[in-house]
Amino acid sequence: MTRSTPLKIVGWTIAVLLALIAILVIIIATFDWNRARPYINRSVSESTGREFAIGGDLQVKWTQGQATETGWRRYVPRPVISAQDVHIGNPDWVTVGPQLASARRIDLSLHLLPLLHHQVVLTDLALEAPQISLQRRADGSNSWTLKDNGPSQWEVEIDRLAFADGAIRYLDDGIALDLRAKVSSTAPDTQDTANAAPQKYGIAFTLGGSYRKAPVTGGGKAGAVLSLKDNHTIYPVQAHAVLGKNKASVNGTLTDPRTLSGIDLQLSLAGASMADLYPLTGVLLPETPAYATNGRLLGKKDGQRWIWTYQNFKGSLGASDLAGTLQYLPRQPRPLLRGEVRSEQLRLEDLGPTIGAESNASKQARGKKANQPDSKALPVEQFNTAHWDALDADVKFTGKKLVRTHDIPLDNIVADIHMKDKVLSLTPLNFGMAGGEITTNITLDGRQKTIAAQAKVAARHLKVRELFPKLQSMQASFGEVYGDAALTGHGNSVSSMLATANGELAATVSEGTVSQFMLELAGLNLANAVFVKVFGDKQVQLNCMASDFAVTDGLAKVRRFVLDTDSAVVDVTGNVSLAKETLDLDIRPKTKGARIISLRTPLYAKGTFKNPDVGPQKGPLALKAGAAIALATVVAPVAALLPLVNIDKAPDTDCAAIMAQATATRQHPTSPATKAPARKVSEAEIKKAQQEKK
Structure with a gap:
C-alpha cells in the first residue's frame, strides 16, 4: 500500500460526509414536510396523551447563526421550522375550551449537534397569536399535566422568545377565579422597586374576568417569560386592577413562580366599603365608609397552606386614619384573622355603618339602599350573620381619640375584637369620656x-x-x-x-x-x-x-x-x-x-x-x-x-x-330573669x- 492510500481514505471519507450532508440538506430543503405531518401528529399525541395536530403548512428552511453569537455556532447552519395552525388538546372535563394551547403560526430555529446529546436548543421561538386555556379543579387536578412517561432524557433550552396578540384564560375552581389576559412581549426594561433594585420586565398584559363572582379589569407588566425556566427566580410583577367595587395595585416580586414559594408585594387597596372585599379575599369585614390602604403584603408557603401578612399598612376610613399589621392564617375548621390596628383620630360617624347607625344620605352616597325610617332614631340596619362563620378573628384595636361630631370626644379606646364560631365579642371595649372611663x-x-x-x-x-x-x-x-x-x-x-x-x-x-x-x-x-x-x-x-x-x-x-x-x-x-x-x-x-x-x-x-x-x-x-x-x-x-x-x-x-x-344596685344588679326587688x-x-x- 502506498503512502497516499491513508490520505485518499481520509479524503474520500470527508467527501462522502460532505456529500451526505449536502444530500441531507437538499432532502431537507426539497422534501415536502407536509407528508410528515401525520407521523408527527401521531407521535406527539401518543407521547403527551393529548391530541396534537399541525393543521397548516409545515416547512423547513436553513439559516446561518446570528452575528451576535460567538464561537463555532455562529457558522453552523441550522434549520428553521415553520408550522401553521398548531394546537394541543385539553382533557374532556375542562370547560375553558377544547384546546390547551394553540398558535396561528410557530417559527423556531434549533442547533443540530446538541441533538446528539439529547438537548433541544432553540435559538429562537416566535409565536403568532398564541392561545392558552388552563383550568384547575377544586381537588387540585389540572389540565396542563400531560401523560407521565417517566423521566425524560431530553432537555429543552430556549434562548429567545417573542410573541404578539397572545391570550390566556385561567379558571381555578378552588378559589373561584376566572381570569382572562391579553399578553404581548416587550423589550426588556428596568424599574426601581422600594429596595432600589432593578427589575426586568418582558411582557405587558391587560386583565379581565371575575374573582369570587366579582368583575376584574386591569393591566400591568411582568418579568420575561424565559426567566421562569430558572430555579429560584425572583420574578417582578407590577399590576393594577378594579376588583368589583374595589381598586387594587401591586408592585413587587414572586419567588420561584413555577412552584410559587413566596410573595412580596406593595399592595394598595381602595373602595366604597371594606365589606365589599369579602367576595375577593374571603375575609369577613364590616360595612364601612370609603377606605384606602397601602402596605406590604407578604405571602409565605407553609406546606400546602399560605400565611398572609398585611404588614405596616396605613390608610383612611372616611375621615379617620388607620394603621397596623394583620395576619391571615388558613386553618380548620375556620381561618384566623389576627393582629393589631390603631388610630390617632377615629370619627364615630365613620363607625356608623358597622353597627347600622348610618344616615340614609350616607348609604345612598355609598350606593347602598336607604332603609332607615324617618320616624326611627335607633338603627334598623340588619347585621348579616350569614358569613360570620367565614373566619375567626382576634384583633386588638387602640384609638387615641374618637370624635363625636356634635358632642364630647372619647379617647384612649381599647377594643379586643373576637369572632369564634359565629360569636362576636368585644371584651373589653373601653374608652375615656368626660374625664372618666367607660368599660x-x-x-x-x-x-x-x-x-x-x-x-x-x-x-x-x-x-x-x-x-x-x-x-x-x-x-x-x-x-x-x-x-x-x-x-x-x-x-x-x-x-x-x-x-x-x-x-x-x-x-x-x-x-x-x-x-x-x-x-x-x-x-x-x-x-x-x-x-x-x-x-x-x-x-x-x-x-x-x-x-x-x-x-x-x-x-x-x-x-x-x-x-x-x-x-x-x-x-x-x-x-x-x-x-x-x-x-x-x-x-x-x-x-x-x-x-x-x-x-x-x-x-x-x-x-x-x-x-x-x-x-x-x-x-x-x-x-x-x-x-x-x-x-x-x-x-x-x-x-x-x-x-x-x-x-x-x-x-x-x-x-x-x-x-x-x-x-348597691349598681354593684349588685338583679338578674333580668328574676327581676327581684331592690334589697x-x-x-x-x-x-x-x-x-x-x-
Whole structure:
C-alpha cells in the first residue's frame, strides 16, 4: 500500500460526509414536510396523551447563526421550522375550551449537534397569536399535566422568545377565579422597586374576568417569560386592577413562580366599603365608609397552606386614619384573622355603618339602599350573620381619640375584637369620656337565626361639667357621674335588640355643684331665671342624684329618680319605651324655699326619641292661672300674684341612704330573669355613705 492510500481514505471519507450532508440538506430543503405531518401528529399525541395536530403548512428552511453569537455556532447552519395552525388538546372535563394551547403560526430555529446529546436548543421561538386555556379543579387536578412517561432524557433550552396578540384564560375552581389576559412581549426594561433594585420586565398584559363572582379589569407588566425556566427566580410583577367595587395595585416580586414559594408585594387597596372585599379575599369585614390602604403584603408557603401578612399598612376610613399589621392564617375548621390596628383620630360617624347607625344620605352616597325610617332614631340596619362563620378573628384595636361630631370626644379606646364560631365579642371595649372611663363587654351570638345579645356597661368618674362642654353655665359645675347597665336582648339590629331588652340601668352623681340657672329653668321659676341672667349665675350645692330603671321587654320603668340640691328636690316617675321609642315621664320639682312669680308645676316628657315634647302639665298650670284670675277680680289685682308664690318647702332628701341604695344596685344588679326587688340597705352602709360624704 502506498503512502497516499491513508490520505485518499481520509479524503474520500470527508467527501462522502460532505456529500451526505449536502444530500441531507437538499432532502431537507426539497422534501415536502407536509407528508410528515401525520407521523408527527401521531407521535406527539401518543407521547403527551393529548391530541396534537399541525393543521397548516409545515416547512423547513436553513439559516446561518446570528452575528451576535460567538464561537463555532455562529457558522453552523441550522434549520428553521415553520408550522401553521398548531394546537394541543385539553382533557374532556375542562370547560375553558377544547384546546390547551394553540398558535396561528410557530417559527423556531434549533442547533443540530446538541441533538446528539439529547438537548433541544432553540435559538429562537416566535409565536403568532398564541392561545392558552388552563383550568384547575377544586381537588387540585389540572389540565396542563400531560401523560407521565417517566423521566425524560431530553432537555429543552430556549434562548429567545417573542410573541404578539397572545391570550390566556385561567379558571381555578378552588378559589373561584376566572381570569382572562391579553399578553404581548416587550423589550426588556428596568424599574426601581422600594429596595432600589432593578427589575426586568418582558411582557405587558391587560386583565379581565371575575374573582369570587366579582368583575376584574386591569393591566400591568411582568418579568420575561424565559426567566421562569430558572430555579429560584425572583420574578417582578407590577399590576393594577378594579376588583368589583374595589381598586387594587401591586408592585413587587414572586419567588420561584413555577412552584410559587413566596410573595412580596406593595399592595394598595381602595373602595366604597371594606365589606365589599369579602367576595375577593374571603375575609369577613364590616360595612364601612370609603377606605384606602397601602402596605406590604407578604405571602409565605407553609406546606400546602399560605400565611398572609398585611404588614405596616396605613390608610383612611372616611375621615379617620388607620394603621397596623394583620395576619391571615388558613386553618380548620375556620381561618384566623389576627393582629393589631390603631388610630390617632377615629370619627364615630365613620363607625356608623358597622353597627347600622348610618344616615340614609350616607348609604345612598355609598350606593347602598336607604332603609332607615324617618320616624326611627335607633338603627334598623340588619347585621348579616350569614358569613360570620367565614373566619375567626382576634384583633386588638387602640384609638387615641374618637370624635363625636356634635358632642364630647372619647379617647384612649381599647377594643379586643373576637369572632369564634359565629360569636362576636368585644371584651373589653373601653374608652375615656368626660374625664372618666367607660368599660363595656358586649357579646353577639349569631349561631341562631336571631342574634342573642348581651351588654354590660360601667361608667366611672365622668365629670359633670365635661358632659356639657358647649354649655357655658355648666363650666363652673363639679361632681362625678357613675353608672351601670346590664342588658340582654334578641334581634338582628340595634333597634330590635333594644326593643326586646331585659335588664337594669342605674346611675348616681356624687356630691358637687350645678348651675342654678339650669335648675331654675327646669322648674320654670321665671323671676329667678331672669334675675340670674341679668345679674349673673351662681352654683347650687348638689347633695345627690340617683336613678334606677328596670327594663322588661324593651320598656324601661323608673324605679327611682331623685335629684336633691340645697334649693330644690326633683322626682321623676314614668317609663321609656325602647320598642316604640317613646317617652312618658312625670317630673315633679319641689322648692326648698319661697319663689315669687313661679310657675313651678309638674312637667312632662313625652313624644318620641326623634321628636321629644317637654313642658308643664296643663292641668296644674291651669288651676294656678284660674285661681289668679279669680282673686284678681274678687279681691284685688295684687292678690293675683299669690298663686304664683311657692311657699311649700320640700324636706331634705336622705342622700346617704339613697346613695348607698343606688351604689348597691349598681354593684349588685338583679338578674333580668328574676327581676327581684331592690334589697334593703343596712345601717352600716348608710353610715359608710355619710362618712364618705363628710
